[in-house]
Amino acid sequence: MAAGFERRTWCISYSDRVEALVGAGARLRLGEALAGIEPSVDKVAVVLDSGVPRSLVEPMLAGIREQGIPVSVYVSPGGEKAKSLEAVIELWRWMLGEELTRASVVVAVGGGAVTDSAGFAAATYMRGVRWVTVPTTLLGMADAAVGGKTAVNMAGKNMVGAFHQPRLIVADVEFVETLPEREYRSGLAEVAKHSLIRGGSFYRWLRDSSPLLLRRDMAALTRAVAESVDVKMGVVVQDPREEKGVRAVLNLGHTYAHALEKASGYTIPHGYAVAVGVVVESAAAERIIGTDPAVTAEVVSLVSSLGLPSAPPRSPGCEETIAEIRLDKKRRGDKLLLPLLEDIGRVRLVKLGLEEARKELLAACRRLQEARARG
Numbered sequence: 059m060a061a062g063f064e065r066r067t068w069c070i071s072y073s074d075r076v077e078a079l080v081g082a083g084a085r086l087r088l089g090e091a092l093a094g095i096e097p098s099v100d101k102v103a104v105v106l107d108s109g110v111p112r113s114l115v116e117p118m119l120a121g122i123r124e125q126g127i128p129v130s131v132y133v134s135p136g137g138e139k140a141k142s143l144e145a146v147i148e149l150w151r152w153m154l155g156e157e158l159t160r161a162s163v164v165v166a167v168g169g170g171a172v173t174d175s176a177g178f179a180a181a182t183y184m185r186g187v188r189w190v191t192v193p194t195t196l197l198g199m200a201d202a203a204v205g206g207k208t209a210v211n212m213a214g215k216n217m218v219g220a221f222h223q224p225r226l227i228v229a230d231v232e233f234v235e236t237l238p239e240r241e242y243r244s245g246l247a248e249v250a251k252h253s254l255i256r257g258g259s260f261y262r263w264l265r266d267s268s269p270l271l272l273r274r275d276m277a278a279l280t281r282a283v284a285e286s287v288d289v290k291m292g293v294v295v296q297d298p299r300e301e302k303g304v305r306a307v308l309n310l311g312h313t314y315a316h317a318l319e320k321a322s323g324y325t326i327p328h329g330y331a332v333a334v335g336v337v338v339e340s341a342a343a344e345r346i347i348g349t350d351p352a353v354t355a356e357v358v359s360l361v362s363s364l365g366l367p368s369a370p371p372r373s374p375g376c377e378e379t380i381a382e383i384r385l386d387k388k389r390r391g392d393k394l395l396l397p398l399l400e401d402i403g404r405v406r407l408v409k410l411g412l413e414e415a416r417k418e419l420l421a422a423c424r425r426l427q428e429a430r431a432r433g
């Protein structure tokens with residue numbers, strides 16, 4: 059392993075291998091990595107998030123060209139605008155115009171929205187071409203660009219999509235230097251979630267490293283991202299297409315979080331909602347599976363140390379938020395599969411009736427609000 063870099067590989071199936079390269083300057087190694095892909099690459103189609111500073115991307119493009127691989131660049135709108143079917147149609151048209159073949163590789167460079175939509179285009183163009191993710195937000199590095207879920211929004215978030223594993227994930231932590239603080243902290247919430255799932259040395263290290271992460275220290279970020287990718291891929295290899303329910307573990311905190319995002323009209327950033335979500339769901343776990351309240355106290359302390367909210371907001375209130383759980387995607391008939399923390403590093407999947415889940419989450423939400431009101 060090169061100094062300062064983390065390189066890991068997972069086998070999804072006999073023919074499907076995912077490699078991750080994490081570190082400051084990792085993007086400069088993309089050309090070399092593409093040149094090593096078999097069968098060889100005839101052309102690289104870069105789908106670039108318009109919000110990413112071009113100066114950070116040019117050296118990466120030069121590195122690909124140096125390997126003698128032709129590169130074309132398509133600039134995609136950043137954020138959710140990228141995740142419409144219309145945006146993907148435009149991208150497909152461009153791919154056809156560029157005469158991409160099944161030997162071409164799509165390289166998605168951007169936040170989670172751009173990697174989701176470019177990944178969907180790669181999954182469907184000519185029945186699927188190889189692709190690489192180069193996440194440029196912390197949320198993308200720790201979560202969205204990892205695991206092979208691609209999608210666009212249609213009558214709801216991520217309603218049309220495909221599972222399509224990237225060959226390679228290049229997470230260059232230097233990209234986060236230009237991220238607005240809210241976007242950055244939002245990504246820290248997914249790192250915190252992964253540390254709660256894994257526990258052990260990752261959790262202890264994260265608990266002690268929040269000052270380094272809050273000042274975007276590159277070495278700390280490399281470890282935080284590499285561990286997050288490892289936790290997520292460790293689950294994904296067991297259930298790559300979310301068929302066995304195993305992957306539901308990664309939804310820790312997300313049942314409440316998705317409801318809160320929706321109830322707030324998507325004004326609360328995803329990571330902030332996840333931070334509150336892991337707290338509310340840990341408090342609910344106390345009553346549902348007897349989790350020690352000391353665990354919830356640890357969760358509160360972790361998310362607060364990362365500059366994230368740890369209590370449900372006054373508005374939208376608990377009732378309004380919990381009412382949104384009706385429409386949660388993890389719903390199976392009238393049952394929800396809820397991942398609950400038994401302890402730090404131990405998640406239990408519990409199948410609950412929808413009404414019971416709502417009642418318990420509402421009670422936990424109210425208890426936390428009352429505790430906050432008491433100061």
Ligand SMILES: NC(=O)c1ccc[n+]([C@@H]2O[C@H](COP(=O)([O-])OP(=O)(O)OC[C@H]3O[C@@H](n4cnc5c(N)ncnc54)[C@H](O)[C@@H]3O)[C@@H](O)[C@H]2O)c1
Pocket residue numbers: 107108109110111135136137138141168169170171172174194195196197198201202203204205206207208215216233234235236237238241244
């Ligand atoms: N596929 C998955 O498994 C998965 C998991 C989690 C989230 N997601 C999806 O990810 C999306 C959210 O991703 P996100 O949080 O990365 O936000 P985002 O993709 O919406 O990007 C946020 C903003 O940051 C800008 N940006 C990107 N990189 C930047 C950089 N380096 N410097 C400055 N600005 C930059 C973008 O242009 C955009 O305006 C959602 O659509 C969500 O559904 C997917």
